[in-house]
Amino acid sequence: MSSDSDYFRPSEAQSTAAYDSPYDTNDTTVLNRPDLSDEDPFARPEPEPHRWHFGADLGLFALRVVLGALVLAHGLQKVFGIMQGPGIDGFAAVLTAFGFQHATLLSWISGVTELVAGALLVLGLFTPAAASAVVGILATAVYLRVDINLFAGGVELETLYLVAGFTLLFTGAGHFSLDRRTPWFRRAPAFGFIFLVLALGLSAVALFVLR
Template identity: 50%
Template sequence: MSIHDDRPGGAGGSPDDRSYGAHAQRPRGAKGAARSTQSLGARQHNYYDEDDGYSDGEATSLVGGVGEESGYAEELGKKRKPFAWNGGTDLGLLILRLALGGVFLLHGAQKLFGAFNGPGPEGFAEVLSGMGFQQSAALSLVTGGTELGAGALLVLGLFTPAAAAGVVGLMASAVFVKLGAGFFNADGGFEMDAILGALGLGLMFTGPGRVALDYGRVWFRRPLGFGFFGLVVAAGAAAAILILFHRP
């Protein structure tokens, strides 16, 4: 009679035998329970499992707005207003017109009528002669009339592209004549002429604003095209005066 248990799962077997026997003799129910436990664990922790842990369907995120479409951007787009002319722009252009137009209005009155301690047409003709211009008497009247008319039109906001073209043409001629003196006004340079010309050039392209007699006219509605047209006129007038009448 043998006291050694030769059964695979017996106590007398080797550890490997007992282990194998334990697995071999495990009830089917226990094995199913183990599989169920492992499956639950995978579902809880393995978020990248194709079958159980992750689904391509509806997803819920802990962060608000992630994983679902938000209508915020669409609502923001509806509420945002497109660029439009505003009262601040109109006020700024009115101030600019009054300042620039007023300066030329006063200087034109000085040259034409001798007002405000101005030189008058004869005195300004002498100034033009000293700068190398021929036909200075006629140019004195033309210059004074252009300054007076352009200044008045800018103040009223009427025919703004033409008025701005007159300002730009006069200042371009003055800048060219004073190039040799340098930039700064204290040295007899073209500083102030360049600033006034730049302001006129800006108004030429922006238009006068809605507080103006030009409001609603075709050049008011299309300032860019008429601005380029005014620029061509100003450049042509300045070039003609310098070529025909200036002899330094």
């Protein structure tokens, strides 16, 4: 004859069923976690490499190549005077009209910068430096040419170039590039911010020191 306490004692079938639960019964207490005492608590983990995204990478490739080719063409116009370009002397005259000192030197700097930046953008190489060069030059152009009495200030084309350069500055070149294994590819926003500050600083020097 069983006692009252036998009613509160699980049967063998009940004991087995308790361990057949479909839910995870693994012990998740801190006692079973791996020992992290040997790890440096101040060590910064390496950022994960960018995942492949065909659509985004293809879009960045198209944006980068088109912008680079156009910037390169503007550099050819300034330095060599081809494609109906002004050449060094013609562009120096434009800068002089805007009140710049050392206009010839600035013409050479601007033209060569566009040549190098455009070629690097097409290749997808040193993208933060190339994109920041575009941002600096186009920010200066927008500041000089904007007219609040015109649609989009009369600088809609310059603004498109500027925004395209700004975009590549913070997104990086994408996987279809020579930059894909570089630190600035993995840390595009950080490098983008550094080069943005540098570009805007040089633009401010040109506008308010050399003018």
